[in-house]
Amino acid sequence: MSQGEGERKPEEKPKLLIPSFLRPDTYVKEGKKEVKERRLRVRRSDEVEEGKAMLNPQVASELGIMGKVELVLVGGGSRERRYVMDAVVNDKVPKGEVWCNTDELRRLGIADNSIATVRAPRQQ
Numbered sequence: 509m510s511q512g513e514g515e516r517k518p519e520e521k522p523k524l525l526i527p528s529f530l531r532p533d534t535y536v537k538e539g540k541k542e543v544k545e546r547r548l549r550v551r552r553s554d555e556v557e558e559g560k561a562m563l564n565p566q567v568a569s570e571l572g573i574m575g576k577v578e579l580v581l582v583g584g585g586s587r588e589r590r591y592v593m594d595a596v597v598n599d600k601v602p603k604g605e606v607w608c609n610t611d612e613l614r615r616l617g618i619a620d621n622s623i624a625t626v627r628a629p630r631q632q
Contacts, residue, residue: 509548543570550579551598552620553591553607560610561593562625569616579606580625581618591631 522524546567553561556562561577568577577595582588601607613620 512574526561529612531625544572545625547623548626549605550581550618550620550622550624551605551607552610552613554610556596556607556609558609558612559593560596560609562601562602564601564605565597567600567603567626568595573626575607576629578627578629579608580627581622582625589616591605 548567553562560577563573563577567573573595575595576592579591579593580588581591598607606624608618618624
């Protein structure tokens with residue numbers, strides 16, 4: 509008898525080529541992705557002072573907003589407008605909104621119910 513007939517080695521399973529985006533180790537992420545900015549509706553309100561923006565406390569804590577907030581509005585084309593205001597935290601403000609002074613928004617040319625990206629100001 510030859511050596512191959514009497515003793516059988518355990519057969520190796522065929523190796524599959526799995527793309528990296530389908531491997532389970534790419535699905536498991538450590539921790540939760542940190543949210544740095546959010547799109548919120550800009551609403552006009554007379555109870556907010558000029559130069560200030562009123563936010564929901566939960567949204568402010570998620571975005572890491574302490575003293576100042578940056579509103580970024582995108583106009584037509586490549587025109588991007590950035591405004592930095594003092595942040596005021598208030599429970600009356602809904603989670604999906606940020607309230608600003610009516611006269612100030614008119615002066616800046618921001619319509620009521622516009623969508624803006626809200627984040628903590630970037631250090632430059």
